Amino acid sequence: MSRSVLVTGGNRGIGLAIARAFAEAGDKVAITYRSGEPPQELTSLGVLAVRCDITDSEQVEQAYKEIEEKHGNVEVLVANAGITKDTLLMRMSEEDFASVVDTNLTGTFRVVKRANRGMLRAKKGRVVLISSVVGLLGSAGQANYAASKAALVGFARSLARELGSRNITFNVVAPGFVDTDMTKVLTDEQRAGIVANVPLARYAQPEEIAAAVSFLASDDAAYITGAVIPVDGGLGM
Numbered sequence: 001m002s003r004s005v006l007v008t009g010g011n012r013g014i015g016l017a018i019a020r021a022f023a024e025a026g027d028k029v030a031i032t033y034r035s036g037e038p039p040q041e042l043t044s045l046g047v048l049a050v051r052c053d054i055t056d057s058e059q060v061e062q063a064y065k066e067i068e069e070k071h072g073n074v075e076v077l078v079a080n081a082g083i084t085k086d087t088l089l090m091r092m093s094e095e096d097f098a099s100v101v102d103t104n105l106t107g108t109f110r111v112v113k114r115a116n117r118g119m120l121r122a123k124k125g126r127v128v129l130i131s132s133v134v135g136l137l138g139s140a141g142q143a144n145y146a147a148s149k150a151a152l153v154g155f156a157r158s159l160a161r162e163l164g165s166r167n168i169t170f171n172v173v174a175p176g177f178v179d180t181d182m183t184k185v186l187t188d189e190q191r192a193g194i195v196a197n198v199p200l201a202r203y204a205q206p207e208e209i210a211a212a213v214s215f216l217a218s219d220d221a222a223y224i225t226g227a228v229i230p231v232d233g234g235l236g237m
């Protein structure tokens with residue numbers, strides 16, 4: 001059955017692969033994006049693209065209204081949008097810290113809270129949050145990012161307890177290093193250093209993260225909630 005699916009930050013990278021996987025499975029997919037133009041590929045797949053900055057509750061409300069009008073109640077939410085602002089603690093400004101938390105954690109709170117309204121009404125919902133292996137292991141120069149990604153685990157597990165009886169599941173996917181714009185900024189030397197610590201000895205492709213998300217959103221995962229699924233080539237074990 002075709003579900004209404006929303007993927008935040010679905011215009012590129014991991015979010016794009018997730019949106020593509022749902023659309024190819026026949027779901028009604030909407031994505032939000034912050035800037036630029038969504039790729040033509042999404043339009044061809046019939047994906048609804050809505051510009052929305054998740055740091056602004058009013059934009060989140062407007063985006064939901066549009067999506068609900070066109071696709072009905074959101075049944076599957078993938079909170080994927082996220083940013084990094086890497087720097088060592090001694091150079092990290094309060095703004096560097098706050099802006100990463102405002103996007104990765106509070107932005108996720110904003111979209112989850114709005115999605116919950118319809119999921120409660122429908123007595124069904126699947127929420128998947130994209131965290132990171134860095135949230136579990138820590139990473140020098142990424143204290144802001146790691147803190148925001150670790151917090152998503154406590155957020156999801158609290159909601160899994162709070163809303164399990166309403167048939168809404170909350171799960172977390174924790175990717176390792178994935179080939180996207182976010183990691184393109186790393187030098188070849190940094191990439192080689194990372195890969196040297198990954199048992200599978202390579203980066204992930206975005207589609208490999210999408211596969212775990214699709215599973216968690218499926219009926220086969222109906223009895224899974226509060227789980228953190230690493231898709232990290234073994235890096236975090």
Ligand code: NAD
Pocket residue numbers: 008009010011012013014015032033034035052053054055080081082083103107130131132133174175176177178179180181182183
């Ligand atoms: P990316 O930079 O290619 O894409 C990030 C997406 O988030 C973009 O679509 C962007 O528009 C959106 N976004 C950022 N700030 C936003 C805002 N304020 N409002 C709305 N949308 C916003 O990154 P990616 O690698 O595809 O990462 C996707 C998610 O996966 C992120 O949460 C990231 O932290 C996480 N992740 C990435 C990796 C990796 O190695 N690439 C590893 C672990 C986790």
